[in-house]
Amino acid sequence: MTDGPVSGGQVSSGEFAGKVALVTGASGGIGRAAALRFASGGATVVCSDIAEDGGHETVSLIAAGGGTASLVLADVSSESDVESLIDITMHEYGRLDIAFNNAGIGLFGKTIVEHTEDDYDRIMGVNSTGVFLCLKYEIPAMLESGGGCIVNTASKAGLVGDAGLSVYSASKHAVVGMTKTAALEYARKGIRVNCVAPGVIDTDINTPFWQANPGAYEEFSKKPPMGRMGTAEEVAEAVAWLCTDDAAFVHGHAMSVDAGMLAE
Amino acid sequence: MGMLDGKVAVVTGGTYGIGRAVSVRAAAEGAKVVIGARGQQAGIDTVKEIEAAGGEATFIATDVAKADDVEALIGGTIAAYGRLDLACNNAGIGGERQLIHEVSEEDFESIMALNLRGCFVCVKLELQQMLKVGGGSIVNMASANGLIGTALFTAYTASKHGMVGLTKAAALEYADKGIRVNAVCPGGVETPLFTETYPVGSESRKAAMDFHPIGRIGTSEEIAAAVVFLWSDKASYITGTCLTLDGGLTAN
Amino acid sequence: MSDFGQKIALVTGAGSGIGRATALVFAREGATVACSDIDTESGEATVRMIEDLGGTASFVRADVSVGADVEAMVQTVVERYGRLDVAHNNAGIGGLGKPIVQHSLSEFERTMAVNTKGVFHGMKYQIPQMLKQGGGAIVNTSSMMGLVGLAGISAYSASKHAVVGLTRSAALEYGSKGVRINCICPGIIRTPINQKYWDEFPEAEKEWLSIEPIGRYGEPEEVAEVVVWMASDEASFMHGHALSVDGGATAQ
Numbered sequence: 001m002t003d004g005p006v007s008g009g010q011v012s013s014g015e016f017a018g019k020v021a022l023v024t025g026a027s028g029g030i031g032r033a034a035a036l037r038f039a040s041g042g043a044t045v046v047c048s049d050i051a052e053d054g055g056h057e058t059v060s061l062i063a064a065g066g067g068t069a070s071l072v073l074a075d076v077s078s079e080s081d082v083e084s085l086i087d088i089t090m091h092e093y094g095r096l097d098i099a100f101n102n103a104g105i106g107l108f109g110k111t112i113v114e115h116t117e118d119d120y121d122r123i124m125g126v127n128s129t130g131v132f133l134c135l136k137y138e139i140p141a142m143l144e145s146g147g148g149c150i151v152n153t154a155s156k157a158g159l160v161g162d163a164g165l166s167v168y169s170a171s172k173h174a175v176v177g178m179t180k181t182a183a184l185e186y187a188r189k190g191i192r193v194n195c196v197a198p199g200v201i202d203t204d205i206n207t208p209f210w211q212a213n214p215g216a217y218e219e220f221s222k223k224p225p226m227g228r229m230g231t232a233e234e235v236a237e238a239v240a241w242l243c244t245d246d247a248a249f250v251h252g253h254a255m256s257v258d259a260g261m262l263a264e
Numbered sequence: 265m266g267m268l269d270g271k272v273a274v275v276t277g278g279t280y281g282i283g284r285a286v287s288v289r290a291a292a293e294g295a296k297v298v299i300g301a302r303g304q305q306a307g308i309d310t311v312k313e314i315e316a317a318g319g320e321a322t323f324i325a326t327d328v329a330k331a332d333d334v335e336a337l338i339g340g341t342i343a344a345y346g347r348l349d350l351a352c353n354n355a356g357i358g359g360e361r362q363l364i365h366e367v368s369e370e371d372f373e374s375i376m377a378l379n380l381r382g383c384f385v386c387v388k389l390e391l392q393q394m395l396k397v398g399g400g401s402i403v404n405m406a407s408a409n410g411l412i413g414t415a416l417f418t419a420y421t422a423s424k425h426g427m428v429g430l431t432k433a434a435a436l437e438y439a440d441k442g443i444r445v446n447a448v449c450p451g452g453v454e455t456p457l458f459t460e461t462y463p464v465g466s467e468s469r470k471a472a473m474d475f476h477p478i479g480r481i482g483t484s485e486e487i488a489a490a491v492v493f494l495w496s497d498k499a500s501y502i503t504g505t506c507l508t509l510d511g512g513l514t515a516n
Numbered sequence: 517m518s519d520f521g522q523k524i525a526l527v528t529g530a531g532s533g534i535g536r537a538t539a540l541v542f543a544r545e546g547a548t549v550a551c552s553d554i555d556t557e558s559g560e561a562t563v564r565m566i567e568d569l570g571g572t573a574s575f576v577r578a579d580v581s582v583g584a585d586v587e588a589m590v591q592t593v594v595e596r597y598g599r600l601d602v603a604h605n606n607a608g609i610g611g612l613g614k615p616i617v618q619h620s621l622s623e624f625e626r627t628m629a630v631n632t633k634g635v636f637h638g639m640k641y642q643i644p645q646m647l648k649q650g651g652g653a654i655v656n657t658s659s660m661m662g663l664v665g666l667a668g669i670s671a672y673s674a675s676k677h678a679v680v681g682l683t684r685s686a687a688l689e690y691g692s693k694g695v696r697i698n699c700i701c702p703g704i705i706r707t708p709i710n711q712k713y714w715d716e717f718p719e720a721e722k723e724w725l726s727i728e729p730i731g732r733y734g735e736p737e738e739v740a741e742v743v744v745w746m747a748s749d750e751a752s753f754m755h756g757h758a759l760s761v762d763g764g765a766t767a768q
Contacts, residue, residue: 515756
């Protein structure tokens with residue numbers, strides 16, 4: 001199911017002018033912030049998510065800002081959805097230059113013993129298999145387009161462990177592994193692949209955890225060495241930077257955006 | 265039948281804390297141990313402790329910040345035993361708690377001279393001897409601070425990171441020559457150095473202990489066990505790595 | 517080496533390669549070994565090898581990708597022996613040697629199901645039993661490819677990175693409750709998994725050697741010695757660590 005393109009009608013200029021960017025998990029949080037950032041940089045943005053309302057809102061926000069975007073609903077854990085997503089993008093725009101594989105779900109607060117088979121399958125399905133499927137279908141499209149840049153959303157928990165986040169951490173470590181491997185495979189074929197490893201970011205993915213644990217929001221705000229959580233925009237800036245030519249030598253890297261949490 | 269029977273081992277800073285535990289354990293595993301450290305009395309005491317337990321050890325006064333001392337240490341080892349098989353480069357200091365902009369150049373230099381340059385000089389001379397016998401195993405005593413930072417310990421952290429880098433590079437150079445080079449990265453360990461930094465009964469000590477997911481800090485014996493393991497043939501395929509012994513500190 | 521007498525060890529993927537080697541070393545050190553594998557013939561062969569050397573072992577079949585199998589496996593071990601002290605979650609399948617775009621979804625999922633979900637299942641059912649006993653030790657088999665990437669094995673690398681994530685997180689959850697959890701990251705080892713790959717891609721056997729600074733591949737026994745050491749009390753302060761046994765491969 002698709003919508004758009006919706007255009008604010010402005011002539012596109014900026015570091016992403018003329019480029020087509022795909023963002024999964026674009027209905028809110030980091031995905032929305034990245035979609036808006038790519039658009040303000042002149043890219044045409046294909047926003048994807050399973051959440052229709054949030055997706056529409058992102059597209060509207062982009063149009064309101066003078067950019068061009070469309071919405072394609074897709075569940076990244078479904079191979080047919082992902083294949084369609086890329087097909088539609090190529091059919092609509094004829095190219096794919098940037099992909100931000102960001103769709104992800106969290107599950108905080110259960111020990112590894114408490115995780116059920118369903119929990120495991122759901123988290124790994126979206127966070128790990130979802131990234132695999134996106135890479136699998138994006139890469140040929142980018143090769144067709146003459147090259148491209150992919151950023152995957154990993155996490156601080158993709159580089160270290162976290163109590164209460166075992167399966168999430170496993171899924172994000174897997175994203176780091178796939179990032180490195182894909183980077184090595186396509187280094188000489190014009191596709192750069194990196195991931196971002198956000199620390200504690202103030203977005204809705206955490207809301208269930210704050211609600212279930214009064215006082216946790218304040219506690220977690222103090223954890224990062226900077227003494228505050230990060231914003232979705234801060235992560236989006238890092239993602240955008242990775243997709244510019246300034247980052248042309250950055251490849252196969254897990255870029256931490258975590259206020260120094262991994263330095264200690 | 266010990267894990268290190270017939271081997272000759274050098275341990276720097278081997279008279280207290282982790283170094284002492286390494287010296288004692290190495291001797292218990294059958295190695296002939298040459299201890300290089302600054303404190304004469306502590307050196308004599310450590311040798312006595314080892315001999316009382318039936319082991320063999322020698323003390324040679326050594327300040328690893330002085331290249332001549334290190335030459336004398338290695339030279340003395342060869343003079344006594346004719347060979348060098350194993351080395352644990354453990355001599356090191358922590359430094360004062362200071363914000364980086366308050367650290368004087370002299371303080372920075374003196375920590376680097378002992379912790380990092382001292383390690384480099386030791387490794388250099390040890391490798392020369394090990395090449396002669398066609399093999400050996402070196403363990404550098406880095407720290408969790410060789411992998412992560414800790415506020416107020418800039419020079420220490422830099423020196424330990426440097427030690428990790430030196431370890432990996434040395435490992436790559438000698439991997440196919442039968443010499444293995446690894447680092448051990450302990451977290452908090454019950455030693456005089458730790459107690460100096462985190463006094464008994466202090467809030468900072470309690471916080472440091474709680475910071476370890478396992479709920480306690482380590483003992484010198486636990487660290488010594490890892491050194492001896494890395495020295496042994498059981499670790500025959502391990503080189504260039506940082507064996508982390510920190511009760512989960514850096515897993516976090 | 518600490519005595520494993522009176523201890524019960526469970527090894528998955530014990531029918532060959534690293535698993536078989538580990539089962540044999542645990543038995544040598546005095547443990548009673550529950551050998552598990554998806555292949556009955558090879559698993560039972562490992563049991564016979566242990567018995568021929570005077571040790572005690574038994575076989576329990578399980579497909580680690582199936583939660584119910586793993587639950588039953590742990591139950592069987594506890595029914596037979598009354599306890600479970602050490603577990604080596606080692607069962608795994610290898611890399612496919614093709615770019616990510618050529619991996620089918622089912623190939624990706626199969627690799628993840630055995631290598632990652634298998635470890636998840638293992639810990640999920642082993643930890644509660646160990647908690648009942650007041651403690652235990654778990655070693656998961658990751659890989660050098662759990663720390664770095666390599667072209668051609670994206671699903672394998674993803675699955676082994678995920679094992680590191682599971683290991684570190686579980687370690688943080690249970691460290692203070694007496695269950696020590698670590699993983700091992702072997703480099704390129706002469707195992708049936710790799711031999712099968714080399715049979716299909718003979719050039720790879722020569723090419724991959726350049727990955728190993730030590731100049732040779734590792735033997736399963738070399739990995740086994742390290743796993744058993746990690747599971748022993750000698751490694752009592754090691755927790756949440758990914759220990760490389762890789763001839764220097766990840767030092768570069």
